[in-house]
Amino acid sequence: xxxxxxxxxxxxxxxxxxxxxxxxxxxxxxxxxxxxxxxxxxxxxxxxxxxxxxxxxxxxxxxxxxxxxxxxxxxxxxxxxxxxxxxxxxxxxxxxxxxxxxxxxxxxxxxxxxxxxxxxxxxxxxxxxxxxxxxxxxxxxxxxxxxxxxxxxxxxxxxxxxxxxxxxxxxxxxxxxxxxxxxxxxxxxxxxxxxxxxxxxxxxxxxxxxxxxxxxxxxxxxxxxxxxxxxxxxxxxxxxxxxxxxxxxxxxxxxxxxxxxxxxxxxxxxxxxxxxxxxxxxxxxxxxxxxxxxxxxxxxxxxxxxxxxxxxxxxxxxxxxxxxxxxxxxxxxxxxxxxxxxxxxxxxxxxxxxxxxxxxxxxxxxxxxxxxxxxxxxxxxxxxxxxxxxxxxxxxxxxxxxxxxxxxxxxxxxxxxxxxxxxxxxxxxxxxxxxxxxxxxxxx
Amino acid sequence: xxxxxxxxxxxxxxxxxxxxxxxxxxxxxxxxxxxxxxxxxxxxxxxxxxxxxxxxxxxxxxxxxxxxxxxxxxxxxxxxxxxxxxxxxxxxxxxxxxxxxxxxxxxxxxxxxxxxxxxxxxxxxxxxxxxxxxxxxxxxxxxxxxxxxxxxxxxxxxxxxxxxxxxxxxxxxxxxxxxxxxxxxxxxxxxxxxxxxxxxxxxxxxxxxxxxxxxxxxxxxxxxxxxxxxxxxxxxxxxxxxxxxxxxxxxxxxxxxxxxxxxxxxxxxxxxxxxxxxxxxxxxxxxxxxxxxxxxxxxxxxxxxx
Numbered sequence: 076x077x078x079x080x081x082x083x084x085x086x087x088x089x090x091x092x093x094x095x096x097x098x099x100x101x102x103x104x105x106x107x108x109x110x111x112x113x114x115x116x117x118x119x120x121x122x123x124x125x126x127x128x129x130x131x132x133x134x135x136x137x138x139x140x141x142x143x144x145x146x147x148x149x150x151x152x153x154x155x156x157x158x159x160x161x162x163x164x165x166x167x168x169x170x171x172x173x174x175x176x177x178x179x180x181x182x183x184x185x186x187x188x189x190x191x192x193x194x195x196x197x198x199x200x201x202x203x204x205x206x207x208x209x210x211x212x213x214x215x216x217x218x219x220x221x222x223x224x225x226x227x228x229x230x231x232x233x234x235x236x237x238x239x240x241x242x243x244x245x246x247x248x249x250x251x252x253x254x255x256x257x258x259x260x261x262x263x264x265x266x267x268x269x270x271x272x273x274x275x276x277x278x279x280x281x282x283x284x285x286x287x288x289x290x291x292x293x294x295x296x297x298x299x300x301x302x303x304x305x306x307x308x309x310x311x312x313x314x315x316x317x318x319x320x321x322x323x324x325x326x327x328x329x330x331x332x333x334x335x336x337x338x339x340x341x342x343x344x345x346x347x348x349x350x351x352x353x354x355x356x357x358x359x360x361x362x363x364x365x366x367x368x369x370x371x372x373x374x375x376x377x378x379x380x381x382x383x384x385x386x387x388x389x390x391x392x393x394x395x396x397x398x399x400x401x402x403x404x405x406x407x408x409x410x411x412x413x414x415x416x417x418x419x420x421x422x423x424x425x426x427x428x429x430x431x432x433x434x435x436x437x438x439x440x441x442x443x444x445x446x447x448x449x450x451x452x453x454x455x456x457x458x459x460x461x462x463x464x465x466x467x468x469x470x471x472x473x474x475x476x477x478x479x480x481x482x483x484x485x486x487x488x489x490x491x492x493x494x495x496x497x498x499x500x501x502x503x504x505x506x507x508x509x510x511x512x513x514x515x516x517x518x519x
Numbered sequence: 520x521x522x523x524x525x526x527x528x529x530x531x532x533x534x535x536x537x538x539x540x541x542x543x544x545x546x547x548x549x550x551x552x553x554x555x556x557x558x559x560x561x562x563x564x565x566x567x568x569x570x571x572x573x574x575x576x577x578x579x580x581x582x583x584x585x586x587x588x589x590x591x592x593x594x595x596x597x598x599x600x601x602x603x604x605x606x607x608x609x610x611x612x613x614x615x616x617x618x619x620x621x622x623x624x625x626x627x628x629x630x631x632x633x634x635x636x637x638x639x640x641x642x643x644x645x646x647x648x649x650x651x652x653x654x655x656x657x658x659x660x661x662x663x664x665x666x667x668x669x670x671x672x673x674x675x676x677x678x679x680x681x682x683x684x685x686x687x688x689x690x691x692x693x694x695x696x697x698x699x700x701x702x703x704x705x706x707x708x709x710x711x712x713x714x715x716x717x718x719x720x721x722x723x724x725x726x727x728x729x730x731x732x733x734x735x736x737x738x739x740x741x742x743x744x745x746x747x748x749x750x751x752x753x754x755x756x757x758x759x760x761x762x763x764x765x766x767x768x769x770x771x772x773x774x775x776x777x778x779x780x781x782x783x784x785x786x787x788x789x790x791x792x793x794x795x796x797x798x799x800x801x802x803x804x805x806x807x808x809x810x811x812x813x814x815x816x817x818x819x820x821x822x823x824x825x
Binding site: 078081082085088089092093351352353355356357358359360361362363519 | 564567568569570587589590592593595597599600601602603604605606607608612616617619620621622648664665
């Protein structure tokens with residue numbers, strides 16, 4: 076045991092003396108967590124959302140619809156609305172469709188919205204607008220389309236209602252629809268009170284706040300109207316008390332991925348020591364191969380444990396993740412995850428013929444495990460068989476453990492199955508690695 | 520001190536060591552001379568327990584050596600051919616590690632480290648990282664790391680490779696001092712000058728076989744000649760090569776002809792003929808044979824050719 080402790084102390088001393096490795100081990104994950112956290116909107120109160128996407132708007136219509144939607148888009152943080160451009164004389168002039176198409180075709184802007192002259196839909200059913208895009212990024216394009224729909228539906232509802240009315244008028248005839256609207260206004264006024272003419276005007280303008288304050292916002296009226304038709308009641312029954320839920324869900328996945336990279340490179344240092352002839356010197360001393368392997372393993376566990384803990388502390392400092400209320404179990408799962416991760420690193424060193432091969436293989440396996448294990452996105456996004464496969468990945472079980480501790484606030488007893496799986500993975504992988512080390516030439 | 524009996528080690532179909540036997544007395548400075556790939560490092564790795572022999576026996580202090588017996592390994596010190604040190608650590612930290620692995624601790628460890636650093640003339644650089652050391656300094660501390668625990672037997676596997684002459688001499692002085700203090704040393708090299716200077720007994724090894732074993736004088740005595748005549752290579756001597764060849768075997772080097780006289784030849788006969796041919800005596804030089812001659816005689820090739 077003393078030999079292992081001496082070798083372990085040497086590993087720690089070498090790690091401490093390598094300032095680059097030291098800073099990379101802790102600083103890089105810290106920075107990446109910060110970047111990823113912000114990419115996914117962890118730090119923002121409204122959750123994940125993009126901001127400031129340039130959106131050019133050309134309004135060729137006189138209808139209030141175009142004006143209302145443009146104003147709403149300008150209030151939307153996701154967009155930076157552009158309605159003018161500089162002409163050759165340097166004067167700001169309104170954008171034209173031709174200019175917009177030129178800008179999008181040239182790639183200076185990726186998204187444009189055009190309200191055509193008949194945007195209000197005088198003759199046709201509904202509302203009309205054109206969405207032009209240069210989809211260099213499919214996800215971004217889909218996000219923009221979704222945000223446009225949300226903004227239009229929520230900020231120009233009366234225009235939508237007017238559009239529906241026009242469609243109805245086209246279908247049953249203008250006179251019949253006029254008669255229907257007046258009968259409806261009389262019935263509403265008769266039942267709920269109010270001036271039948273005023274109610275009729277409200278219906279015609281699309282401001283469906285009948286029964287409410289005549290000064291109420293149009294959107295409020297439509298919202299309440301739609302909500303009265305379809306009522307969806309949402310209740311969160313788990314994780315309700317979790318602070319920074321987005322970060323809490325995500326940080327475990329990122330942390331375990333960084334740890335795997337860190338520990339696999341640590342394990343591949345075996346090749347460097349072999350190349351330097353250090354194993355010859357160590358093995359000529361009163362040192363056994365198992366001493367060397369155990370010291371490496373213990374160092375990896377220690378490094379992994381400290382790094383994981385540091386990452387969660389970073390999550391606490393940057394995104395307010397609550398790590399203290401179940402801290403003991405968090406340390407426990409960090410320990411179990413480190414044990415499994417370092418076993419993976421030793422496996423790489425045991426099966427790869429060289430340092431570069433171990434590095435390449437490690438990168439491949441870590442990316443696959445992170446992808447299918449749920450470190451990047453929910454496993455439910457993947458095909459059924461991949462979801463089954465993901466249960467073989469230590470990333471899956473580590474994330475499961477972190478969520479049990481941080482999200483569900485599980486007790487040690489409830490955590491035991493996950494701990495058992497992680498320790499089991501470590502035991503199986505280690506047994507195989509030792510078997511491989513005995514047959515390999517790393518110590519020759 | 521060390522006895523090796525019929526030691527054999529094969530890598531696939533290649534015999535790296537082929538039934539090698541030798542015996543070392545306590546306090547001996549033994550040289551293992553051979554070209555690269557001759558089997559020197561393999562023999563060292565078997566004696567240190569890094570690798571296991573296919574067959575044969577090793578006795579350390581008359582006790583069978585078991586590679587897995589780490590207590591036996593503690594009696595040995597090994598200076599590997601490569602600089603087997605942690606570059607990112609200081610010289611002192613490296614010594615503390617290796618001394619600790621041999622069971623030294625506390626005041627004794629500090630004392631041995633101080634002695635080692637003084638012997639290697641590295642006291643002032645003790646806290647500097649090894650990666651900042653010169654080649655000679657690294658080689659010296661590479662040796663110190665192997666002797667902190669005062670091993671009974673020190674095995675040095677080509678410890679001066681790539682070292683400048685000044686550092687090489689410092690290493691020689693250091694090893695001779697250790698040997699004077701009673702340490703048994705096995706020193707492998709492919710430089711015959713090193714073996715000649717340091718070793719009281721020399722084993723010549725090639726292709727895994729021990730070809731000869733003895734003191735320098737014994738090895739030279741076994742040669743079929745006791746002198747050689749070195750003839751300058753110039754316009755005065757070159758026309759008379761046929762005449763020279765009548766007196767023995769003539770080899771040509773870059774700047775000279777080397778005549779190994781026939782056993783029955785008397786040197787006076789050769790010089791009489793040279794005088795008759797009108798060749799000035801300054802073009803001739805009588806030399807004593809060296810280990811190079813021994814190696815050439817045993818293998819048919821020079822160490823450099825190997």
